[in-house]
Amino acid sequence: MAEVRRSFPGFALGILILSLALVLGSEAAGLRRSGETVFNVKAYGAKGDGRHDDWQAFQKTWIAACHHPWKAKMLIPRGVFLIGPVIFQGPCASPFPLVVQIQGTVLAQTDLSLYMGQEWILFEYINGLILMGGGTLDGQGSEVWKYSDCNVNSNCQMMPMGVKFFRVDNAIIRKLSSVNSKGFHLAINNCNNITLTSLRLIAPADSPNTDGIHLANSNMIVIEKSEIGTGDDCIGMIEGAKNVNITNVRCGPGHGISIGSLGKFPDEEDVMGITVTNCTFTATDNGVRIKTIQGCQPSKASKITFENIVMNGVRNPIIIDQEYNPRGKKLTVPSMVKISDVTFKNIQGTSISQEAINMVCSKAVPCQNIHFENVNLTFTPILGGFKMLDATSTCTNAVGNSFSGTQIPQVACH
Incomplete structure (x- = not known):
C-alpha cells in the first residue's frame, strides 16, 4: 500500500469564487x-x-x-x-x-x-x-x-x-x-x-x-x-493514529486491517490505543497486521488489542512484520519502531498458509509484552487432496510475552 502522509491543502485551483450577493441571497x-x-x-x-x-x-x-x-x-x-x-x-x-x-x-x-x-x-x-x-x-x-x-x-x-x-x-x-x-x-x-x-x-x-x-x-x-x-487494506492506520475503535467490520477481499507502514516518514507521531473487536475476515491476504519500515527514526506503537476475530480462509491471519520494505529489498539497518503491549485474544478460524502466525520483530527494539489468549487457527489449504498439516508460527525478537487459554498454533519466541 502506498501511504499518504499529512498534507495541508488550501484552495484548489478552479474553485468558483461566489459573490457576496449569492451568499446573502442563499x-x-x-x-x-x-x-x-x-x-x-x-x-x-x-x-x-x-x-x-x-x-x-x-x-x-x-x-x-x-x-x-x-x-x-x-x-x-x-x-x-x-x-x-x-x-x-x-x-x-x-x-x-x-x-x-x-x-x-x-x-x-x-x-x-x-x-x-x-x-x-x-x-x-x-x-x-x-x-x-x-x-x-x-x-x-x-x-x-x-x-x-x-x-x-x-x-x-x-x-x-x-x-x-x-x-x-x-x-x-x-x-x-x-x-x-x-x-x-x-x-x-x-x-x-x-x-x-x-x-x-x-x-x-x-x-x-x-x-x-x-x-x-x-x-x-x-x-x-x-x-x-x-x-x-480494508482499514489502514499510519502515524499519529490514536484512540481508534474498530468493531463489527466485515473485511474481504483485501489486505486486512493494518497498522502501518510505520517509520516511513521523519518525525512520525506515535500510534497508540487501537482496538479491533468483533470483526470477520474472509479470503483476505492478511488478517490483523502491524508493519514497520527498516532503517527509520524511532517511534512507538503500543496499547493495541485484536479481540473476537474470525478468520475465514485468510492467507496471513496474524502478522507483525518489522522487516517490511515496500520496495522489495531488505535493508541491513533494523526498524526503530518500538512495538509493545499488543493483545491477540479470542482469534479463531482458518489459514490458507501453514504459517498462521508470523511475528518478525526488530533486532534493535524487540517487541515487548505481546499477549496471546485463546487463539485457534487451523491450516486449510486451498487445493484439496492434501494431508492435513498443523498450522505453524514464527516469532523472533520478542520479549516479555504471555500466553493463556488455547494456543493453536503454539508460539515460541526467540
Missing part, C-alpha cells in the same frame, strides 16, 4: 423544513443527468449552506450527478452540524487531468458535520486503474482518493456507499472525534491501492458496522 434557494433549511443542488443549477459536470452547482450549494447561520442541509437528491473534484471548506457559520445527504448517485469524472490534488471530494476545516448516505459515490475507477502500477510499485503515482476529511472535528459519517474508488475510498487526516458507521466500501480484489479507510494523525475515531471489500 435563503431564496433554500427550503425550510422542521427548523432546518434544505439546500438542494438542483436549485443551484445541477442537471443530475449523468452527462453534464455539476461540480459548480455542488460548490455553490455548499457555500450557501455553510454560510447559513442556523440548521442547514445540503441535499443531493435522486438522480445521477457527474462531478469533477470539489472542495467543501469551512469553517461554517452555524453552531449546529452541517448535514450533507446523498440520495442519488454521484459519479466521478474519469479525466485524470482534472485532478490537481489528491482527492475527488474534500471536506476541510469543519467543526460539526453529518454526512448521510442512501445513495452511492461511484469513483469509476475501472476506467483508470489500468494507468496505475500501485499493486507492484509502492512509489507509484497515486490515483485520486474518493473522499478526504482534513481537519474535520466532531463528525458522523453513516450509511455511505462508495464503489470503485480510483484510490482510497475514504481518508481521515488530522481529524478528531469522528464516527463512521454502516458503511459499504467496495472495489474488486485486483484494484490498485483502493484502501477502504486510510487514517493518519487523528484521535478518537470509531469505525463500526461496516462492509469493506477492496484491492488493498
Whole structure:
C-alpha cells in the first residue's frame, strides 16, 4: 500500500469564487423544513443527468449552506450527478452540524487531468458535520486503474482518493456507499472525534491501492458496522493514529486491517490505543497486521488489542512484520519502531498458509509484552487432496510475552 502522509491543502485551483450577493441571497434557494433549511443542488443549477459536470452547482450549494447561520442541509437528491473534484471548506457559520445527504448517485469524472490534488471530494476545516448516505459515490475507477502500477510499485503515482476529511472535528459519517474508488475510498487526516458507521466500501480484489479507510494523525475515531471489500487494506492506520475503535467490520477481499507502514516518514507521531473487536475476515491476504519500515527514526506503537476475530480462509491471519520494505529489498539497518503491549485474544478460524502466525520483530527494539489468549487457527489449504498439516508460527525478537487459554498454533519466541 502506498501511504499518504499529512498534507495541508488550501484552495484548489478552479474553485468558483461566489459573490457576496449569492451568499446573502442563499435563503431564496433554500427550503425550510422542521427548523432546518434544505439546500438542494438542483436549485443551484445541477442537471443530475449523468452527462453534464455539476461540480459548480455542488460548490455553490455548499457555500450557501455553510454560510447559513442556523440548521442547514445540503441535499443531493435522486438522480445521477457527474462531478469533477470539489472542495467543501469551512469553517461554517452555524453552531449546529452541517448535514450533507446523498440520495442519488454521484459519479466521478474519469479525466485524470482534472485532478490537481489528491482527492475527488474534500471536506476541510469543519467543526460539526453529518454526512448521510442512501445513495452511492461511484469513483469509476475501472476506467483508470489500468494507468496505475500501485499493486507492484509502492512509489507509484497515486490515483485520486474518493473522499478526504482534513481537519474535520466532531463528525458522523453513516450509511455511505462508495464503489470503485480510483484510490482510497475514504481518508481521515488530522481529524478528531469522528464516527463512521454502516458503511459499504467496495472495489474488486485486483484494484490498485483502493484502501477502504486510510487514517493518519487523528484521535478518537470509531469505525463500526461496516462492509469493506477492496484491492488493498480494508482499514489502514499510519502515524499519529490514536484512540481508534474498530468493531463489527466485515473485511474481504483485501489486505486486512493494518497498522502501518510505520517509520516511513521523519518525525512520525506515535500510534497508540487501537482496538479491533468483533470483526470477520474472509479470503483476505492478511488478517490483523502491524508493519514497520527498516532503517527509520524511532517511534512507538503500543496499547493495541485484536479481540473476537474470525478468520475465514485468510492467507496471513496474524502478522507483525518489522522487516517490511515496500520496495522489495531488505535493508541491513533494523526498524526503530518500538512495538509493545499488543493483545491477540479470542482469534479463531482458518489459514490458507501453514504459517498462521508470523511475528518478525526488530533486532534493535524487540517487541515487548505481546499477549496471546485463546487463539485457534487451523491450516486449510486451498487445493484439496492434501494431508492435513498443523498450522505453524514464527516469532523472533520478542520479549516479555504471555500466553493463556488455547494456543493453536503454539508460539515460541526467540
